[in-house]
Amino acid sequence: MRMRTGFGLAAVASCMAIAAAVTVGRDGGGSPPRLAPPKGPYVALGDSYTAGPEIPGQYGRPVGCERSDRNYPALVAAGLGLRAAGFRDVSCSGAVMADLSAPQSTDHGVNPAQLSALTTATRLVTLGIGGNDIGFGSLITTCVRSGVKYQLEKRIGDGTADRAPCRGRYVSDGTDEVEGKTEAAGGGLAGALDDIRRRAPGARIYVVGYPAILPAEGTDCTAMGLAPGDVDFLREKERQLNAVLRDKARAAGAGYVDTYAPSTGRDACADPDVRWVEPLVPAAPAAPAHPNERGERGMADAVLRTVGAAD
Template sequence: MATSVVVVGGGTAAAQPDGNRYVSLGDSFTSGPNYDPFGGCPQLPYAWPKQFAAQWGLGNDWFDASCSGAVVDGRGTNTFGQQIDAASRSMGSRTELVTIQFAGNESYGGSGRSAAWSVGLCVLDFVNGCDNAADPTSVRPDAITSAELQRRLTAGDSGNIIGRIRQEAPNARIAIVGYPTVLPSDTSVCLPINGLEVPDFQPRAAYARTVLDRIEVAQRQAAAALGVEFWSLRQATAGHDACQPLGQRWITRIGDFHEELLPFHPTRTGYGAQANALTAYRTR
């Protein structure tokens, strides 16, 4: 039977009758934070799924449905429901692995902002900082729970994502992929201003770290409860957060004009490091 070409956003894959060996679902930390005003999902040519698939030696025998801004709960042009619909054409008995990188774009506890926006805005607000707990539009860290992530993956607006993967790719490993180390371990965040380094631009960033830590814990616990794998990137990217010197940091920030990415996302080197770490998980 002749193969066909499936296109989602910037990705292409030769769809096999019994599925592709690997399928990727994810947000901008997977696809790269490209934006298409016409509703497409452009993917960076060096985003980690492409490097990961190359290290695996898959050729075109894989499919990447990831999209910047994707959410599980919520309506819009970029949803995991749309991703799983597109990926279903590439899942089958041959599929060996499906990865899911999500949780940062979700809103929790009735907040008006996503976790990602809440973190970004508090870091950049040098007046109120991250201590403005009275802001009702920001995500409450205690609302980011394992139970909530489980619900979203099985009964959220995007449907039963885990159930569909198990049904359509019965032989595949399923792995929830965590996020890399974005901020330093202390409570401050650096920022370049007019070309000068300000190491403690935001000395009250404990809230931002707490949100990111809660996401990691919730992902790990949800994966265990759902009977899928959790592939953490924290240890593999430790010491390379956004406040490290140029050449050592693997996360972009405002002022990194040498990178064609939005702030607080992986650099080219960072995507490569993530691919290496995920290859280690796959082969163990």
């Protein structure tokens, strides 16, 4: 997902573009022996699901990254008792794998490669990335447009309306375009984790998965403007991405933070007072289809639970 385009009510009606993004999940295997949580230095890497666009309060370095001082890295740092000198958050909205090792351009300037924040003194690294690499923002945009068409056809009584029109645009003749991009993102993650290990050999590294954007079951999701079958399709694509992130993390000897399981029932279609992810028209300060402050807190709790255990 090249993460982040504002999405207001008028934009929903006209199907303008929306950017959605990526985070990380927890290793669900067994009950590993406990380790003392690392005390820093801590470096947070990632895209807009890490940065927290439109969540107060926003601050300007790196430029154009729309990072909040209430995002999950900031809350993790506070939970670990780290002072400012022991914590660096270089996450940036719109980041893809390539932005980890090369400068990232934004609407307001160019930021250094995220991995340049790492040193041999770094003791904790979290990484939430991958959604922009599979084009999840454009995927949601396309599916919303298809959903509007489906609703119009349904309204005029067209009994032949395709219940999953978006799926048909990405899956045909046995080829799944999104699945191919997901596999490629996994390869990019494997390389990034090797680079992180080389730059910060003493660090504990955790890949943070994405929280539930859509309901874990069923297709009732009016707030996202999707055709019923495309709710299933997008849910499947997110789960596939999280599975690849988890598997590549484990293969590299890194931890995985599962934010999907604890966010089940708290997706963008849940009631406003419980949801972690805002719908297309946010009711709380957050970018559309992105975590709100409650979601960032939930993700931070998942990270803190995980970093207290051995990989």
